[in-house]
Amino acid sequence: MERSQLDEVRALYREHRPLLFSLAYRMLGIVSDAEDVVQDVFSHLNDVNLSSIANKKAYLCKMITNRCLDVLKSARKKRETYVGHWLPEPLPCDLREGGEDPQQSMVHREMVSYAVLALFQQLNPVERAVFFLREAFAFDYGEIASMLNKTAANCRKIHSRAKAKIAMEQSRRLHEPENTDAVVTAFLKAARSGEVEPFARLLAEDAVLYSDGGGRVPAAIRPIETRERILRFLFGLVRKAEEMALSLEMRPIRINGETGVIIRNQEEIFGIMAFQLRGGRAASVFLLRNPEKLKPLSRN
DNA sequence: TTTTCGATCGCTCTGACAGG
């Protein structure tokens, strides 16, 4: 390979990696898979005549999107037979912030909240691609169409279907994550002191709790609906842990740019919790317990 | 008995079109 080509690939990598990782992570919901896809695309870039590509950013997004669609296609069976509710893997901020690599902090500018990410798992892969490329990356329908080998009209249609699937209210929040600190503080206080009332007030009447154990650890297979049931479930867990003399330690943690809760049992991570707010109250609670997806958190 | 093939069915996707 020519020297200049290598330099150009490196420059593209430096410039676009955060954006491309963010796109892949939104599509796949798994950090390591997203990293693999980005590496994969850049390793193929060496064989491409770069001078013939007018819009390199769009080209790279196209490669990433299609690679992600391939990955999702082959993982489809796996996710269909998944035990319980599939939740994405969290992106721990503490690990990535303030590191020696200034590029990492750029990832956070493209950060999407855990709640939004979980919400978008309801969409099929193509709908997710169209929606993110449009809403989060501001590509026009013509560009999206050429990326996905579809017509612009079809992309518009897919986009409107995707929007209908998820509540409009939620999609508007894509760029402005709400502050979950108060909910987290109230939850931690409730767990410690047993004073549940302040936390209950911050939980919407029709809130839903989704939990993901991946079939490996105990978790609620079906979503738990309504405030009363969620409170009973969560503080039932806390009580059970006390009865079993587990010393569960709960602390706030930054997950995908928002505050959540990390629950540890000694050195082992028991789970993490994230909240999605609606008008200041938690409308969704996510309890991730799948050890596979907690691995990245235990690295620190 | 297991595997492969083909027919059928029903669901989802696509894209044209119309109206707001």
Place this chain on the structure above:
DNA sequence: CCTGTCAGAGCGATCGAAAA
């Protein structure tokens, strides 16, 4: 530019028959 409708295309699931 967005949304809804609709007909046709495409695709996966299922099942029975035939072959290994």
